[in-house]
Amino acid sequence: ASFGRGFFVLDDYTPLRHVTPEVLDQAATLFPPRHAYQFLPTTPYALRGKAFFGEGFYTAPNPPHGAVFTYYLKDGLTTKRTARLDADKKTAKAGGDVFYPPWDALRAEDREEAPAVVLTITDAAGRVVRRLTGPTGPGFHRVSWDLRYPPTAPTNPQASIDPDDLFSALPAGPLAAPGTYTVTLALSVDGKESLVGKAHAFDVVPVTNTTVTAAERAADLAFQQSVSRLQGAVLGSVEAARAARQQLAVARQA
Numbered sequence: 746a747s748f749g750r751g752f753f754v755l756d757d758y759t760p761l762r763h764v765t766p767e768v769l770d771q772a773a774t775l776f777p778p779r780h781a782y783q784f785l786p787t788t789p790y791a792l793r794g795k796a797f798f799g800e801g802f803y804t805a806p807n808p809p810h811g812a813v814f815t816y817y818l819k820d821g822l823t824t825k826r827t828a829r830l831d832a833d834k835k836t837a838k839a840g841g842d843v844f845y846p847p848w849d850a851l852r853a854e855d856r857e858e859a860p861a862v863v864l865t866i867t868d869a870a871g872r873v874v875r876r877l878t879g880p881t882g883p884g885f886h887r888v889s890w891d892l893r894y895p896p897t898a899p900t901n902p903q904a905s906i907d908p909d910d911l912f913s914a915l916p917a918g919p920l921a922a923p924g925t926y927t928v929t930l931a932l933s934v935d936g937k938e939s940l941v942g943k944a945h946a947f948d949v950v951p952v953t954n955t956t957v958t959a960a961e962r963a964a965d966l967a968f969q970q971s972v973s974r975l976q977g978a979v980l981g982s983v984e985a986a987r988a989a990r991q992q993l994a995v996a997r998q999a
Contacts, residue, residue, distance in 0.1 A: 756808040760815040760885070773862075773941040774817045775930035780948040781812035783892055783923055792911040809889035812947060814864055814879075816930055821883035822860035825853060825935070858936040864888055867927045874921055892949060894918035894970070897977030899984045919969035922962045923951045 746752050760776035768774050786807075790796035795804045823831075829850075833843045846854075862879040875895060879888040896916035907913045929944045951957075957965075 757813065757815075764817075768817070769819065771817075771942075772819050773930060773932060775864075775928070775942050775945060776815045776817070777945045778812055778814050778928060778947045780950050781890075781892060783920065783949050783951050786810050793914075794911070796911060809887075811892040812866075812890045812926075812928075812949065814877075814888050814890070814928055815885065816862065816864075816879065816888075817885050818862070818881070818883050822862070822881040822932060822934060824860060825850075825857050829854070858933070860935075861933040862886075863931040863933055863938060864890075865929050865931065866890060867929075868921070869925050874926065891917070892921050894921060894973070897973040898980050899977075919966060919973055921949060922959075922966050923949045925949075 757779060759779065763776050790798065795802055829846065837843050860881050862881055864877040864879060865873060866875045866877070868874050875890060875893070877888050877890060880886045896918045898916040904915060906915060925946055925948050927944045927946050929940055930942055931938045931940050933939075
């Protein structure tokens with residue numbers, strides 16, 4: 746606690762129990778996750794957060810819902826351009842000459858795929874359930890999985906939640922069934938993905954007041970996935986038709 750009558754909460758410090766000098770010397774480390782409780786978060790004010798209650802109504806954010814993964818990067822991931830600029834700064838600071846890079850190097854920098862940290866969740870049968878990306882800077886990072894499959898809606902790189910629009914929401918897939926899952930950490934540099942460290946198993950546990958059986962959950966998941974595939978096909982067709990209309994408009998203008 747602080748003298749300003751504030752409390753700082755660290756929900757899970759178990760990764761600190763695994764931190765050693767050897768771990769901090771590795772390029773990247775994924776720490777064992779805790780089990781995740783499966784439930785549907787409530788919206789007591791009918792909308793996201795505290796809705797329209799304003800700043801006079803105080804609430805603190807809850808911990809991330811779902812499974813939380815903690816990983817450590819020693820130096821972080823950088824692009825060719827960033828690495829070149831950092832090297833040029835050191836050279837200039839040491840009094841050396843900095844030369845303009847050749848065209849091929851600049852083109853490679855421009856076309857380089859951004860580095861990424863990829864967390865892959867698989868089920869007990871080894872099927873991929875979800876792939877998540879996380880921060881690429883040095884230090885400790887946390888990424889949460891909402892225990893859902895990916896949405897089947899057409900991908901929109903510009904999709905985001907508007908903090909000022911409480912009605913905005915990203916598309917979501919069906920909930921994964923309770924059971925044992927596995928998470929792995931991979932580093933993607935220049936489009937090449939490489940696994941780092943070992944895989945960690947964790948359990949998705951339903952809350953104790955549930956009355957739904959495992960067989961009913963499996964049937965419900967199969968139905969939701971079937972509906973999601975149908976919804977994805979319909980939305981994909983709508984998107985294809987929209988793109989075709991744009992192409993026809995360009996063709997008429999030409």
